[in-house]
Amino acid sequence: MKLFDSHAHVDGPEFEADRDAVLARARAAGVARIVVIGAVGDPASAERAVALAERDPEIWATVATHPHDVQQMTPAWWDVHERLARHPRVVAIGETGLDYYYDHSPRQLQRDAFVRFLELARRTGKPVVCHIRDAHDDARAILAESGLGKGVIHCFTGTPDDAAAYVALGFHVSFSGIVTYKTAQPIRDAVRRVPIDRILIETDCPYLAPVPMRGKRNEPAYVVHTAATVAREAGLSVEDLAARTTANACAVFGLT
């Protein structure tokens, strides 16, 4: 079985002490490929993600600034993203988007940065990885206006109708460990509204560890638990779900 963790923050300080062991456990668990999201805090995260991708042929990177942090962005941050976006190991722009649940940055700044990252995706010909929380109407309006039509709605937390609407816009929908939580029935219902060829799975580690690891530091090896739940909802064996979601991730990120 080969799994693809489409969204992991293994560049972060939470993995500083044991990153190589974490990646080895991922491989041992069948997680053959990982996309590292270089977007938390300042652009050092993007630089670290690209460095990880440069040294491992089965790891790729994305670059952007998380919607939580866009308030701190300077012209120098944009310069880093402009440069790294063209790097051959960078497979998408992200994570970018709108988070109206936490509102860590003002909403207008989030919208402005999202539009600008979508323009960067268009200019570089790369897909976008979107973080959208409690902002699905605004996000869909911005995505429709951009016309980009390729990318991932990561860690999906909307309604089944929201999922169907993103699919109609051309996007893939990625499910995290949240799908395993007892209270997340609407997200399990959303799995059934997404065509099999648009489903991705992810850890979003170190956050959101799936049941039965909930509460621990998450890591790519645990994506197997998310795969099991998504497979059950999709009516597939876990082996089949692993193969399909790996193929889907390769398709959206342009990997062979």
Ligand SMILES: [Zn+2]
């Ligand atoms: Zn996110």
Ligand SMILES: [Zn+2]
């Ligand atoms: Zn993330």
